[in-house]
Amino acid sequence: MDPLILKGLIACVPVTVCLVAFVVMDVFKLMKPHEVLELMAGGALAAAAAYLANGGVLDAFPFRISDYSQGAAPVVEETLKGLVVVAFFAANRMGYIVDAAISGFAIGAGFSLVENLFYLRVFSDAGIGLWLVRGLGTAIMHGGATAIMAAVSILLFTPRLKKRADQFKLNPLFFLPGLALAMALHAAFNHFPQAPLIDMVVVAVAVPALLLVIFAVGDRVAQRWLAADESAHLKLLEAMDAGAFAETVPGRDIAALATRLGERAGDLDEYVRIHVELVARAEATLLALQAQESTDLGAQVRGRFDRLHALEQSLGRPVVMAVRQHLRFSRNDLWEMHELEEDVVR
Secondary structure (H helix, E strand, O other): OOHHHHHHHHHHHHHHHHHHHHHHHOOOOOOOHHHHHHHHHHHHHHHHHHHHHHHHHHHHOOOOHHHHHHHHHHHHHHHHHHHHHHHHHHOOOOOOHHHHHHHHHHHHHHHHHHHHHHHHHHOOOOOHHHHHHHHHHHHHHHHHHHHHHHHHHHHHHHHHHOOEHHHOOOOHHHHHHHHHHHHHHHHHHHOOOOOHHHHHHHHHHHHHHHHHHHHHHHHHHHHHHHHHHHHHHHHHHHHHHHOHHHHOHHHHHHHHHHHHHHHHHHHHHHHHHHHHHHHHHHHHHHHHHHOOOOOOOOHHHHHHHHHHHHHHHHHOHHHHHHHHHHOOOEHHHHHHHHHHHHHHHO
8 A cells, every 4th residue: 555545544544533433422313423523514614714814823933833732722713713613603513512522523524634634744854653643643632622612612501502592592602611621631742842752652542531421411411401402392382282272371372473474374373383393303303313223204204394484485484483483493593494304305
């Protein structure tokens, strides 16, 4: 085998294998291949931005390379990766600690792949040892640091994710503790250039172990959350069937809205029913996946989503947003529905 190809494989394969393993281990099966590729692409863009930013700072200020690597580089690179986390979270593409950790690792993996390919071009004559350290050490560190940042951020946002979606506020300050931890991990890794093999071994063992702990905790938190939400939404459906929902404040608000819609009132009633059904179905599906039970996501569920979207078009966005507000759907309720719809259209 060409030595350059071998070095490239050593530099790029370990972090990719780790990422695939984490995706496979996710009992909720939240991460789809296209989502992983999008996250990696975001990390790759962050790496390109870091290359320009690091070069610009080094050109403008007389840093020693070692000082910059230990002090400034972790701040610049983790901030850029962190911005990708913020962007995906703002778009409601992360819902639980588990998928946030995998998302962060995917961003870090994309970053490390671009960075290692750049170094491979510049230092093509370097020995295998360097690429072992970069592949098993630096790359895993990048993935782990961003995974920690994403997981900690989701954990801090968790109480707010259960509030009504229209009441959710994206407070940037909640990302700072996770970002600080990512910077600290990165800086600690860079502080021991004289012992790269020890760095590599520690990172290659500690980061996957820490992520497994995050997975275990995240699974339990998500299971409790899902069970409580499913119970609440099933009770809401029962109240609708029994006519009791009409006597509640949300029921009266929706009835008033239906009165203003006139002949489209029937569409509104159908929309409310389908929306609650699909939220409850999404929660039941995720719970079944965690319990390793089979789920039937066939044409019937696809048909319900098709009808839901047709009704959304008919009723218009203001009415749809009002319904979600009256039913008190949380940000995560809507994210769960998105995950269910992605499953039924695959």
